[in-house]
Amino acid sequence: xxxxxxxxxxxxxxxxxxxxxxxxxxxxxxxxxxxxxxxxxxxxxxxxxxxxxxxxxxxxxxxxxxxxxxxxxxxxxxxxxxxxxxxxxxxxxxxxxxxxxxxxxxxxxxxxxxxxxxxxxxxxxxxxxxxxxxxxxxxxxxxxxxxxxxxxxxxxxxxxxxxxxxxxxxxxxxxxxxxxxxxxxxxxxxxxxxxxxxxxxxxxxxxxxxxxxxxxxxxxxxxxxxxxxxxxxxxxxxxxxxxxxxxxxxxxxxxxxxxxxxxxxxxxxxxxxxxxxxxxxxxxxxxxxxxxxxxxxxxxxxxxxxxxxxxxxxxxxxxxxxxxxxxxxxxxxxxxxxxxxxxxxxxxxxxxxxxxxxxxxxxxxxxxxxxxxxxxxxxxxxxxxxxxxxxxxxxxxxxxxxxxxxxxxxxxxxxxxxx
Numbered sequence: 001x002x003x004x005x006x007x008x009x010x011x012x013x014x015x016x017x018x019x020x021x022x023x024x025x026x027x028x029x030x031x032x033x034x035x036x037x038x039x040x041x042x043x044x045x046x047x048x049x050x051x052x053x054x055x056x057x058x059x060x061x062x063x064x065x066x067x068x069x070x071x072x073x074x075x076x077x078x079x080x081x082x083x084x085x086x087x088x089x090x091x092x093x094x095x096x097x098x099x100x101x102x103x104x105x106x107x108x109x110x111x112x113x114x115x116x117x118x119x120x121x122x123x124x125x126x127x128x129x130x131x132x133x134x135x136x137x138x139x140x141x142x143x144x145x146x147x148x149x150x151x152x153x154x155x156x157x158x159x160x161x162x163x164x165x166x167x168x169x170x171x172x173x174x175x176x177x178x179x180x181x182x183x184x185x186x187x188x189x190x191x192x193x194x195x196x197x198x199x200x201x202x203x204x205x206x207x208x209x210x211x212x213x214x215x216x217x218x219x220x221x222x223x224x225x226x227x228x229x230x231x232x233x234x235x236x237x238x239x240x241x242x243x244x245x246x247x248x249x250x251x252x253x254x255x256x257x258x259x260x261x262x263x264x265x266x267x268x269x270x271x272x273x274x275x276x277x278x279x280x281x282x283x284x285x286x287x288x289x290x291x292x293x294x295x296x297x298x299x300x301x302x303x304x305x306x307x308x309x310x311x312x313x314x315x316x317x318x319x320x321x322x323x324x325x326x327x328x329x330x331x332x333x334x335x336x337x338x339x340x341x342x343x344x345x346x347x348x349x350x351x352x353x354x355x356x357x358x359x360x361x362x363x364x365x366x367x368x369x370x371x372x373x374x375x376x377x378x379x380x381x382x383x384x385x386x387x388x389x390x391x392x393x394x395x396x397x398x399x400x401x402x403x404x405x406x407x408x409x410x411x412x413x414x415x416x417x418x419x
Contacts, residue, residue, distance in 0.1 A: 073097025114155035199410035213264030216252035290320030350384025
């Protein structure tokens with residue numbers, strides 16, 4: 001293309017038509033191994049105007065891009081499902097699926113591909129939304145050829161670096177691929193909810209060799225959110241903790257309705273779950289078995305954001321629920337949680353349990369905590385027991401109940417206990 005044409009603005013008020021390249025099937029969320037030596041840069045160009053598609057497509061091909069075009073968001077999603085791209089360039093204002101919605105759909109299939117959005121009707125609110133949802137860049141029409149190429153070239157390099165980093169993370173066993181942008185987080189979180197399940201971890205009375213209860217633990221098969229902390233972090237960032245909490249409680253309750261031996265069900269609550277009216281509703285999945293449910297609230301979290309804790313805890317007790325303080329010894333100093341919650345059960349943090357049989361200081365702390373808890377009418381659970389020596393030490397130090405891999409690993413209903 002002539003030098004003068006390189007500086008001419010691309011007519012991004014219009015666009016359209018075809019453009020294709022060899023299709024490579026890529027599984028959803030699978031990160032292709034990049035060939036950093038490759039110079040071909042693939043771009044998916046999306047706009048509802050055929051004139052603009054042809055003009056922009058020709059200009060990008062002249063600059064060495066492998067261009068695939070789509071006349072609407074639905075066609076673009078189809079293309080994303082069947083091959084990987086270095087960058088997506090899309091108009092925002094399209095009928096049906098607009099550019100912001102397309103970005104969210106793209107994140108369902110590729111957490112890393114940069115999406116550059118272009119608009120002919122710029123507005124501050126649109127720009128903020130585009131960037132919040134993870135647009136790599138936000139451009140206004142008409143766009144200068146050189147400016148567009150700089151943005152696309154940078155996007156390609158960033159994408160290839162992201163794929164190399166992902167490959168390195170997988171090589172070293174860190175398979176988390178949670179996107180930093182809102183669209184990526186939403187896509188990962190939605191998939192995590194679809195694949196959410198509950199594991200049960202036995203809590204045992206060693207002296208009587210019986211299962212006292214099972215703790216319900218969040219699990220998901222979504223690889224980009226590989227552990228419960230990642231799921232909770234995503235829910236927090238999206239403002240969807242309430243939705244997550246309701247789903248976990250519903251799933252946790254299902255197997256217990258038919259259990260005949262009536263062990264206790266321990267369910268972890270995020271502090272903000274105490275604000276959820278469904279928790280106190282007669283129609284809540286846990287309410288019919290409330291007399292068998294122990295609601296765990298971790299000492300690691302502050303109760304300050306729940307102003308009427310006492311009244312909410314009292315209402316839960318009226319329904320039949322018991323209360324436990326989790327992670328005792330690892331959270332906030334003082335007796336605030338005891339004063340506000342008045343728990344029936346306390347669970348010692350596993351940091352106190354680990355190698356307790358070899359550490360005289362830990363033994364003194366555990367003995368003191370156990371005695372004080374019992375003085376206040378609480379049962380004591382030692383968490384994280386991994387060997388017989390820890391088990392024997394905790395029993396000698398006064399723990400009523402124990403939990404840990406020594407007895408069983410968390411699993412689907414219900415893991416067999418080894419004594």
